[in-house]
Amino acid sequence: MNFEDEKKYLAVDIGSNAMRASVAILDHANDLEVIETFRYPLRLGGEAFTQGEFSPGKIKQTTKAFHQLKDAISAHELEDIKVVATSAVRDSRNSDELISKVKDKVGFDIEVINGELEADLIQKAIGTVVDLSEKKSLLVDIGGGSTEFSLVENESVVFSTSYPCGTLRFLEEQKASKLISEIDAMTDDLKSKLDQFNPDHTQYDLCIGTGGNLRRMGKLRNLFFNRSAHKITQQELSAIKIEVAKLSLRQRVIYLTMREDRADVIVPAMEIIESLLIKFELPEILLPNVGLKEGIFIDQIGDVPRNIILN
The missing domain is CATH 3.30.420.40 (ATPase, nucleotide binding domain)
Known part of the structure; x- marks a missing residue:
């Protein structure tokens, strides 16, 4: 009714x-x-x-x-x-x-x-729960087929780009070294593009992540460290990634209460975020529950x- x-x-x-x-x-x-x-x-x-x-x-x-x-x-x-x-x-x-x-x-x-439209819609959602005014923010959304990045300054998207580098695509990579190499190439290219909008190389005020993989990282932070699921630091992410990577798919489902279709893609997703935080010297990523x-x-x-x- x-x-x-x-x-x-x-x-x-x-x-x-x-x-x-x-x-x-x-x-x-x-x-x-x-x-x-x-x-x-x-x-x-x-x-x-x-x-x-x-x-x-x-x-x-x-x-x-x-x-x-x-x-x-x-x-x-x-x-x-x-x-x-x-x-x-x-x-x-x-x-x-x-x-x-x-x-x-x-x-x-x-x-x-x-x-680009996908990134714009996500930015509008984030703006309802995170104050983006008078800030320079980097937004990232990891999907199965692509990863979207947006540079937001004072609530306006000034640049957005999409890479065909999603977690399902990375499942095809059999060698971890090749996976990491492709992710590093993506974040290097992103940094080169964003530096054009940031000639003074000033620090980003916020890094914000959306999508099911990012929400799962927040839940893992809560599980491993008993801390809020609404953000994760670079150090925490690196430590959790090492532990999760040790587990089989079955163990992730049982011990980490993941669905199977999340358990097999979470490590590539964490690799993407870890590379992003390191390359951009970001201490943490915020994880609002919107997308x-x-x-x-x-x-x-x-x-x-x-x-x-x-x-």
Whole structure:
């Protein structure tokens, strides 16, 4: 049921590792409250980044997930529905087939967005929970297929870039030395680009990370050190990475309470952040519990809510 002065929205993020959806209410005070969340471990990037296209089985699995989502939200009177797809759907040769199947069979319209728009939506979400005014901030979002970086000065994005270096792509690397070499090359290139906007090489005020891998790093900080999950220091990250890398996939699932589709990509994600913090001489990275879905909500509403309240 909706009260007269409330509106409900559905935001869906089709990522390379999983599809995530949230229902939120915008109330009379302009507060956006997330009331339900759903996750479907589709792992579209597993095919997009190795085969270059989706198999009929993967398209069927995705369509089934949308059927399940449609049933789950049927009781809600929704003001607007917005579904966006990122790296895996961008890169697949037959993404049009997946998009049309979902539209024809379930009725959802899928919008494929580029890395720059993805970074912009994430920045809008971060700005609701972290004060970016009068600061120079570096934002990073690690996905399964790509990693987005944004330079934000005084709440405005002045530069953003996307690298096809996500955790699922790195799963293909069998040698740790090659993985680290590719990550270092990415952060070196990023530093070279950002130095053009920072000729005096002044220190960044904030480094902020989003995405499921970053949230998991915060949870690991809490598990290992009994400290807040909303940030992690470079020293803590390095220590945790060493311990996690020692564990088998099965052990990570059992002892660290990870889903299997997170357990196999967390170490490459930590390698990316560790390299970033070292190269940019950053002591820590903040981990607010917002990301692309919350940015989609802001885009739907057409305004920034007073608060975003997560369930």
